[in-house]
Structure formats: structure tokens, C-alpha cells
Amino acid sequence: MKLALIGGGNIGRFLLQSINIDCLIPNAKIIGLHTRCQEQAKELSREFEAEIFEDVESLLKSDADLVIEAATVEAVEEYAASILLSGKDLVVSSVGALADREFYKCLEEICILNNTKIHLPSGAIGGLDVLKAAKSIGELDSVSIITRKPPQALPGAPLDGEKVLFEGSAAEAIRLFPKNINVSIILSLAGLGAENTGVKIISDPAARKNSHTIEAAGSFGKLSLQVENDPMPNNPKTSYLAALSILASLKNRDEMIRVG
Numbered sequence: 185m186k187l188a189l190i191g192g193g194n195i196g197r198f199l200l201q202s203i204n205i206d207c208l209i210p211n212a213k214i215i216g217l218h219t220r221c222q223e224q225a226k227e228l229s230r231e232f233e234a235e236i237f238e239d240v241e242s243l244l245k246s247d248a249d250l251v252i253e254a255a256t257v258e259a260v261e262e263y264a265a266s267i268l269l270s271g272k273d274l275v276v277s278s279v280g281a282l283a284d285r286e287f288y289k290c291l292e293e294i295c296i297l298n299n300t301k302i303h304l305p306s307g308a309i310g311g312l313d314v315l316k317a318a319k320s321i322g323e324l325d326s327v328s329i330i331t332r333k334p335p336q337a338l339p340g341a342p343l344d345g346e347k348v349l350f351e352g353s354a355a356e357a358i359r360l361f362p363k364n365i366n367v368s369i370i371l372s373l374a375g376l377g378a379e380n381t382g383v384k385i386i387s388d389p390a391a392r393k394n395s396h397t398i399e400a401a402g403s404f405g406k407l408s409l410q411v412e413n414d415p416m417p418n419n420p421k422t423s424y425l426a427a428l429s430i431l432a433s434l435k436n437r438d439e440m441i442r443v444g
């Protein structure tokens with residue numbers, strides 16, 4: 185499988201190492217990357233033997249079968265449609281882009297017409313299987329997430345003392361914190377939608393992990409799940425599990441017997 189990458193930050197570098205050097209996905213290679221910073225692109229290209237795509241048009245012309253986005257919500261908004269129209273599948277890290285129902289529906293239409301697929305990894309959380317099963321007969325009543333991170337991982341957070349930075353819907357949360365609360369949108373997509381998923385974001389100077397606490401209830405019973413994530417070494421905003429979940433998505437794609 186030939187892969188192309190958009191974004192050369194924490195997740196991008198981790199994927200290049202895991203796929204091109206450690207060979208964790210059988211028969212897969214990241215053949216090239218596009219990233220905003222040219223210096224970063226050159227360094228990664230040398231280190232991991234991947235081509236540099238100077239723009240997305242050259243990435244689209246390449247013979248990659250699948251594109252992995254590990255950049256930003258805006259990058260998904262800008263490039264997702266043309267990637268799918270070019271016949272390539274897409275794995276999205278910045279799932280916050282899909283909070284917009286119109287955009288979601290537009291990408292879904294393109295996938296149907298072009299026989300392409302979008303894969304949305306579970307990111308820095310879990311429990312999506314429970315929500316999907318519970319909602320299959322429409323009996324999921326409530327879903328919420330409380331995210332607690334150190335202030336260095338959150339924009340505008342005070343360094344002294346715990347503070348609730350946000351309380352409201354996932355739709356509003358991702359508008360205000362597009363780099364920090366993608367988890368609320370994957371949760372919304374598995375469950376009750378972005379308007380009906382509750383989010384609380386807490387900045388906590390005592391926190392050493394990025395923790396996400398999910399509560400859900402419905403006719404199935406109740407779900408209570410806490411993930412205590414170690415951050416990526418070079419970016420406290422991003423949990424290591426988010427990067428691992430992309431590898432898991434790529435593996436799922438090829439599995440003949442699928443769990444969950």
C-alpha cells in the first residue's frame with residue numbers, strides 16, 4: 185500500500201518512523217509528504233526517504249492509494265474533497281472538520297460517487313464501539329466528555345490553579361479549540377452529534393497526563409470510561425494514543441477478521 189502524508193509534526197514524524205523504518209504496517213510505505221514548513225519537509229524527506237510534495241496537486245498526481253492527514257482542521261476542509269475526487273482514500277486525524285454536517289454530507293457524496301473511503305481513527309479516546317451499538321436502535325440518551333490537560337496543552341490557560349476553560353456543546357468546543365478537542369467530534373460522530381454532546385475542558389497545572397472522561401447512558405445501561413494519556417514527547421497538546429490509533433486504523437483496513 186502506497187501512502188502519502190499531509191503534516192510533518194508530531195503525528196506525522198511518528199507515522200514516518202513507525203511505517204517506513206519500523207515496518208509496523210505490512211507492505212505499506214509513506215512514499216511522500218506535504219507539509220507547510222519546507223525546512224521540516226526537507227529534513228523528514230531525507231531521514232525517512234520520502235518524496236516532498238511541494239503542493240497538494242503533486243500529491244494528488246502521485247500513485248499513493250491513501251492519504252493520511254496529520255495537519256489541521258483547516259487542511260481537512262481545504263484538501264479532503266480533492267483527495268477523494270482523485271480516487272484516493274483518506275485517514276483523518278483532525279476529525280473536528282467533520283463537525284460541520286454540510287461538509288460531512290458533501291464528503292460522503294464524493295465517496296459514494298468515487299468509491300473512496302474516509303477512515304476516522306478513534307484518536308485519544310475509546311468507547312466508540314459502545315456508542316455505535318447503543319445508537320443502532322436509537323436508544324442512546326446522553327453522551328459527555330470531560331477533558332483535563334496541563335495548561336501548556338491548552339491555549340489561554342492560566343499557569344496558576346485549576347480552571348474550567350469551556351463548558352458547552354462539542355460543536356462550540358471545536359470552534360473555539362480546534363487543536364485540542366477533536367476527541368469530542370469523533371465521540372459525537374459515534375453517538376448523538378456535535379450539538380448534543382456535552383464537553384467540559386479543564387486546565388489543571390497538577391495534571392501530568394491528558395485525561396478524557398466519557399459518560400454515556402441509554403437503554404443499554406451506562407458507560408463510564410477514563411483514558412489517562414501520556415502526551416507525545418514533543419507536543420503536550422497531542423496524546424500518544426492519537427498517533428497509535430492511526431496505525432490501528434491502517435491495520436483494520438486490511439484485516440479479514442475485524443474486531444469491534
Ligand SMILES: NC(=O)C1=CN([C@@H]2O[C@H](COP(=O)(O)OP(=O)(O)OC[C@H]3O[C@@H](n4cnc5c(N)ncnc54)[C@H](O)[C@@H]3O)[C@@H](O)[C@H]2O)C=CC1
Nearest residue numbers: 191192193194195219220255256277278307308363422426
Ligand atoms: N483525533 C484526535 O484524538 C486527535 C487529533 N489531533 C489532531 O491531529 C493533528 C496533527 O497533530 P500533531 O501532529 O500533534 O500536530 P503538530 O502541530 O505537531 O503538526 C502539524 C503539522 O501540520 C503541518 N500543517 C499545518 N497546516 C498545514 C496545511 N494546511 N498543509 C500542510 N501541512 C500543514 C504543520 O506544518 C505541522 O507539520 C492536529 O490537527 C491535532 O489537533 C491531535 C490529537 C488527538
Ligand SMILES: O=C([O-])CC(=O)C(=O)O
Nearest residue numbers: 308364365366367422423
Ligand atoms: O490528544 C488529545 O488528548 C486530544 C486532542 O488533542 C484533540 O482531541 O484534539
